[in-house]
Amino acid sequence: MFLKILRKKALDDHELLEKFRQSDDLFWLGELYEKYIHLVFGVCLKYLKNEEDSKDAVMQIFERIIPYVKQQKIDNFQHWLYVVVKNHCLMVLRSGKSLKHSLDEKKLEEENEYFLVEEDEFLQEEMERNLQTAIALLPEEQRTCVEMFYIQGKCYKEIQIITGYPYNKVKSSIQNGKRNLRTLMTKFQ
């Protein structure tokens, strides 16, 4: 048991994938999948809104990825998995209509391009220059929330307490504010 934990910590996604490809032993893919299983379930829950359906989806997704993991070279397993999960959920939601969802990584990345951008770094560089201007241009709620979150380093809960906005409002204000900031600053360039 102790050894297992040590081994689990020592191996990263690439090593686990490599082990699986070489040995063809599902154990390794299982180890890798368990690393993200809570996220997979969470995403399923977000889309399917049902515990049992989400559990089933988690198992179905595992079955689905087995052949693709063997064949494809996957650079970023976490991201690839997210796209697969999301597509699977959408497919489940739209089931009835016949949908051919390819698991081809390239195609999927095009669909979800925004995710591939290293948003964090992008923000940090740009924020230094145009931050004040851009923030000032945001709508009132978004500006308050973004300032508190990014500049003062507060968490959603704190912002909720201080501003009195509902929790979800705080959350969406920050997410939308961030997206708007990026668009604004791209315009400045």
Next chain:
Amino acid sequence: MKKPKKHKELSAEKMKRYLNNHLSYRERHFIESNALNNAFQRDALDGFEENPEVVWHNVKLDLHRRLAQRLYKEKHQFMLLTLRRWAAIFILLFTASTLYWFLEQQQREKISEVAEASPLSEKDTMSRDAAMSFSTDTLNATISAKSFQESSSRLAISAKKDAWSAFVRQHLRYPPEALAQKVEGIVKLRFQTDKDGKAFNIEIVQSLDESCHREAIRLVRAYTWDKNQQREEEIVFQLPR
């Protein structure tokens, strides 16, 4: 594409603590700002926050079990199956032996009852009684056990009967009065036996004449019976031919 850095990962434990409000504001901010840059984490957190009735701990156990089942399906299916099979065999054996023991006990009681009821009756009556009680049972395995029991106890009973007959043959002193009057017939006695197998409470059920039943009582008293029983015995007075 850069590898995701370790500290940016959202472990299940961290996520659980975040959702259960077990983290400081600072830690919460850290997780939230990571999630803003990681759609996977963001959606997962959304999923849990939007469905607060879902308890991750239970989900985790179930998923872990299902995944483990899937992973070891091929490898360990055989082993698991044999394990289960052994367990089943063990349980079957245990049940069978308990049943056998129980029925044997019951059988013993039945036979001793039969023996009490008609200790001197003919052999075929005995086996008929026995056969009747046996026919009510349906289990094949126990029937063979019982028939074994039956034959052995029949032997025991006939041996006992023989011992008593021999005792009577050996010790019966034909009363001179009865001999003179050529009295022949049966004396039937009912009595109980004590813990030493000695007869007491002797009643005369059927008498011939006084000398005969006195002799019968003498014999019954002299003989060592099975302990603690209620019995009825016939003593046949027959003139030598």
